[in-house]
Amino acid sequence: MKRIGIDVGGTNTDAVLLSGSEILRSVKTATTTDVTTGIQNAMAHILDGGNPAYAEGVRAIMIGTTHFTNAVVERRGLSKVAVIRIGLPAAHSIMPMQAWPADLRACVEGPVFLIEGGNEFDGRPIVPFGRARMVEIAKEIRDAGVTAAAITGVFSPLTSECEDEAASILAEVAPDVSVTLSSQLGRIGLIERENATILNSALHDIARYTVNAFETAIVESGVDAPLYLTQNDGTVMQAAHAAQFPVLCFASGPTNSMRGARMLSGLDEAIVLDVGGTTTDAGCLVGGFPREANSKVDVGGVSTFFRMPDVVAIALGGGTIVDEARKAIGPASVGYRISQMARVAGGETLTLTDIAVHRGLMEFGDPDRVAGLAPSLSQHVEGWIETQLADLVDRMKTSAADIPVVAVGGGAALVPNHLPGVSRVIKVQNAGVANAIGAAMAQVSGEIDRVFHDVDRAQAISSASELARHRAVSAGADEASLETLDVEDTPLSYIPGNPLRVRVRMIGDLKI
Amino acid sequence: MRELKFEELEALAIGAGVLGTGGGNHPHLELMCAEEVYRRGKRIRLIDPWELADDARVAVVCIMGAPLVTKERLPEPIAILRAVKLMEEHTGKPFDAIMSIEIGGENAFFAMLVGMELGLPVVDADTMGRAFPEAQMASFAIRGLSVAPFAIADIRNNAVLIPVAESAERVERIGRKAVIELGSIAGTCAAPRSGREIKDHAILNSVGRALTIGNAVLEARKSGSDPVTAVLAVEKGALLFAGKIQDVARRTTDGFVRGRATVLGKGAFEGRTLEIDFQNEFSVAWLDGERVACVPDLITVLDEETAEAIGTEVLRYGQRVAIVALPADPIMTSLQGLAKVGPRAFGFDFDYQSFAEVPA
Numbered sequence: 001m002k003r004i005g006i007d008v009g010g011t012n013t014d015a016v017l018l019s020g021s022e023i024l025r026s027v028k029t030a031t032t033t034d035v036t037t038g039i040q041n042a043m044a045h046i047l048d049g050g051n052p053a054y055a056e057g058v059r060a061i062m063i064g065t066t067h068f069t070n071a072v073v074e075r076r077g078l079s080k081v082a083v084i085r086i087g088l089p090a091a092h093s094i095m096p097m098q099a100w101p102a103d104l105r106a107c108v109e110g111p112v113f114l115i116e117g118g119n120e121f122d123g124r125p126i127v128p129f130g131r132a133r134m135v136e137i138a139k140e141i142r143d144a145g146v147t148a149a150a151i152t153g154v155f156s157p158l159t160s161e162c163e164d165e166a167a168s169i170l171a172e173v174a175p176d177v178s179v180t181l182s183s184q185l186g187r188i189g190l191i192e193r194e195n196a197t198i199l200n201s202a203l204h205d206i207a208r209y210t211v212n213a214f215e216t217a218i219v220e221s222g223v224d225a226p227l228y229l230t231q232n233d234g235t236v237m238q239a240a241h242a243a244q245f246p247v248l249c250f251a252s253g254p255t256n257s258m259r260g261a262r263m264l265s266g267l268d269e270a271i272v273l274d275v276g277g278t279t280t281d282a283g284c285l286v287g288g289f290p291r292e293a294n295s296k297v298d299v300g301g302v303s304t305f306f307r308m309p310d311v312v313a314i315a316l317g318g319g320t321i322v323d324e325a326r327k328a329i330g331p332a333s334v335g336y337r338i339s340q341m342a343r344v345a346g347g348e349t350l351t352l353t354d355i356a357v358h359r360g361l362m363e364f365g366d367p368d369r370v371a372g373l374a375p376s377l378s379q380h381v382e383g384w385i386e387t388q389l390a391d392l393v394d395r396m397k398t399s400a401a402d403i404p405v406v407a408v409g410g411g412a413a414l415v416p417n418h419l420p421g422v423s424r425v426i427k428v429q430n431a432g433v434a435n436a437i438g439a440a441m442a443q444v445s446g447e448i449d450r451v452f453h454d455v456d457r458a459q460a461i462s463s464a465s466e467l468a469r470h471r472a473v474s475a476g477a478d479e480a481s482l483e484t485l486d487v488e489d490t491p492l493s494y495i496p497g498n499p500l501r502v503r504v505r506m507i508g509d510l511k512i
Numbered sequence: 513m514r515e516l517k518f519e520e521l522e523a524l525a526i527g528a529g530v531l532g533t534g535g536g537n538h539p540h541l542e543l544m545c546a547e548e549v550y551r552r553g554k555r556i557r558l559i560d561p562w563e564l565a566d567d568a569r570v571a572v573v574c575i576m577g578a579p580l581v582t583k584e585r586l587p588e589p590i591a592i593l594r595a596v597k598l599m600e601e602h603t604g605k606p607f608d609a610i611m612s613i614e615i616g617g618e619n620a621f622f623a624m625l626v627g628m629e630l631g632l633p634v635v636d637a638d639t640m641g642r643a644f645p646e647a648q649m650a651s652f653a654i655r656g657l658s659v660a661p662f663a664i665a666d667i668r669n670n671a672v673l674i675p676v677a678e679s680a681e682r683v684e685r686i687g688r689k690a691v692i693e694l695g696s697i698a699g700t701c702a703a704p705r706s707g708r709e710i711k712d713h714a715i716l717n718s719v720g721r722a723l724t725i726g727n728a729v730l731e732a733r734k735s736g737s738d739p740v741t742a743v744l745a746v747e748k749g750a751l752l753f754a755g756k757i758q759d760v761a762r763r764t765t766d767g768f769v770r771g772r773a774t775v776l777g778k779g780a781f782e783g784r785t786l787e788i789d790f791q792n793e794f795s796v797a798w799l800d801g802e803r804v805a806c807v808p809d810l811i812t813v814l815d816e817e818t819a820e821a822i823g824t825e826v827l828r829y830g831q832r833v834a835i836v837a838l839p840a841d842p843i844m845t846s847l848q849g850l851a852k853v854g855p856r857a858f859g860f861d862f863d864y865q866s867f868a869e870v871p872a
Contacts, residue, residue: 492578
């Protein structure tokens with residue numbers, strides 16, 4: 001069974017063609033301003049220009065993209081969103097988007113409404129839902145001309161009735177407005193859930209456009225296979241689902257690199273150094289998955305409930321600029337312009353890539369152009385790299401014991417073969433396209449976050465697992481391959497009926 | 513009396529988190545509320561207890577209920593405000609100042625939020641010096657002052673007044689029942705206290721203590737030095753342990769979350785294990801089976817890098833943490849205090865020993 005993995009980064013679009021776990025073809029191409037061309041270029045290469053033998057038997061295409069994260073970070077292509085919060089007379093002490101960065105808020109904030117309704121933790125209504133007010137709100141939204149709306153109700157992960165009712169009223173009055181309900185994204189914590197819901201609606205236009213572009217590129221490349229997009233937890237979702245829930249793609253880049261590193265190295269426990277043009281990202285594989293960050297991670301300055309891989313970045317990459325006279329290194333970088341600006345590429349700027357070529361670590365461009373560099377300089381640079389990376393590895397470690405390091409990314413050759421505190425440095429083939437491999441290998445997950453009352457722990461976990469299993473299967477998982485990845489149960493204090501909050505995540509192979 | 517500066521709000525949140533000893537709910541959301549009220553131009557006026565007239569009337573307030581509910585319904589100072597009004601009506605006299613029952617966790621902020629709303633100064637004191645789960649664990653109750661009359665109100669139009677009660681324990685139990693009916697979260701105002709009573713029986717300058725801890729953490733983060741060390745530097749505290757959370761076992765009984773967290777050591781603690789018992793808050797720490805700290809001393813779990821306090825409800829496998837012990841107020845370690853908040857009050861079969869006296 002063949003599959004194609006594509007990673008669309010800000011600079012490069014990488015692609016691989018896998019048969020089982022065997023890598024048949026791989027390519028690194030430049031990302032283009034119109035997403036379609038970049039993907040078509042990459043596809044043309046790995047399919048040998050449309051050679052039917054290569055395209056035959058491709059059963060799935062997985063794309064990992066930083067597009068949606070970047071849209072938020074760069075405040076680009078975002079829609080104005082009408083925000084509806086259901087919870088009055090509760091849930092008004094903090095207004096929607098209150099803690100957002102001012103510039104992002106200015107891009108996204110449409111009309112904001114607070115309305116009576118919502119539920120208690122046990123399902124009772126706080127007060128009856130303000131149906132008549134909702135009809136007025138729907139008219140105001142229609143007349144305001146916004147095209148997106150986000151609806152969040154108090155305790156909607158437990159019962160979504162108010163959100164559903166609000167959505168149906170809005171659909172009747174303003175059928176062209178695209179809506180995200182916070183209960184569709186789940187997780188308890190109103191502010192974070194609402195933030196994610198608003199961001200998701202703000203991304204609807206760009207998500208539809210982008211997913212459509214992906215699909216066009218694939219159709220035009222002659223492959224007839226379903227498209228999936230990767231999520232921040234190292235799993236995939238169907239393209240249509242991604243177009244509806246683009247926030248689920250946040251931070252999938254580092255996750256894909258680390259999952260790819262795992263596949264290439266076969267190691268479940270390791271530190272991964274992903275060396276790019278500008279930065280090196282370090283992450284930690286635990287049980288074959290990226291370790292998650294301890295604290296909440298913001299996206300573009302907004303706090304959401306998405307758990308992100310614990311990644312630390314430093315300014316060390318193939319494009320990092322070396323000042324020959326002062327022996328100063330970085331943090332400035334030529335970044336993606338390395339293939340024009342580096343000395344070996346015919347440019348005038350001395351970079352870490354030039355030093356690596358000079359030392360014979362890397363083959364790139366014309367080595368004669370750096371033949372005259374002083375050996376003392378390249379030794380100095382090598383020492384600097386070693387110190388930086390050893391320190392980075394140490395920061396990611398969880399114990400003093402030596403741990404293996406897997407080097408991936410276009411600049412993987414910059415990583416020295418020995419580092420203090422490291423049992424061995426593993427340089428794998430195809431390291432440059434680890435992220436595309438990670439995307440191609442991604443699995444499918446289902447998650448649930450519920451509060452159970454008056455049932456014992458085992459029963460609650462088994463019910464939650466059943467719901468998570470159902471979600472994973474409807475997302476395309478092969479039921480036989482499903483495993484439980486995470487179970488978290490938290491009893492709730494000061495509430496009768498021994499309520500237990502259970503969160504379960506199941507993960508399995510894509511059924512194709 | 514002085515006004516708190518905007519920058520001090522974050523320090524207060526960090527410090528209140530540390531003094532929350534794992535309970536009391538981290539005041540992230542209350543900080544957002546307070547910052548917004550500041551942007552609207554209102555200010556917290558902090559008054560030293562010794563500036564209070566002996567006959568000043570002080571409202572003692574808190575939010576009572578389930579932390580999870582606040583995550584969805586958001587902080588509800590309005591409920592406390594209603595309870596305060598109810599108490600004023602009941603006693604027929606207005607209040608001159610306001611203070612919080614506990615400085616640990618989110619309740620640190622509620623007296624501030626309500627104080628701004630009512631234009632009342634906030635007393636630099638509380639009744640626990642940390643977070644504890646129940647009303648009888650407050651210093652006033654420990655010193656025999658009545659907790660009743662006790663007012664409870666919600667954000668709708670419901671209120672309960674307990675005009676008399678035979679004990680603080682009874683107020684706690686009646687109050688909990690009422691709060692559950694109100695949606696598991698409500699605002700409360702306990703018996704009015706005089707300035708004299710506060711000077712004699714409150715935990716003094718605990719707001720200042722939270723601010724000092726928070727400022728130390730913020731400065732350390734800014735300068736790139738270790739914030740955990742910074743906390744210990746401004747407190748007579750001790751680093752008990754550093755490591756990784758290995759396991760968290762929890763169960764609910766009588767509305768409390770009880771359990772035990774196991775931490776595997778790293779660095780100087782490599783190869784050793786710390787276990788921490790908790791009942792909403794952390795109560796006892798055991799290093800390789802030997803007791804090294806217990807209530808009412810403060811045991812706090814901090815994120816190793818940021819010194820952000822980690823609550824018992826959000827502890828989970830893999831977190832890298834530092835565990836510190838900080839000293840309790842003398843009222844809490846007095847004989848009267850230990851009867852209510854010592855290890856035996858939490859069901860343990862041993863007597864209090866200060867962490868400072870545990871041989872290293």
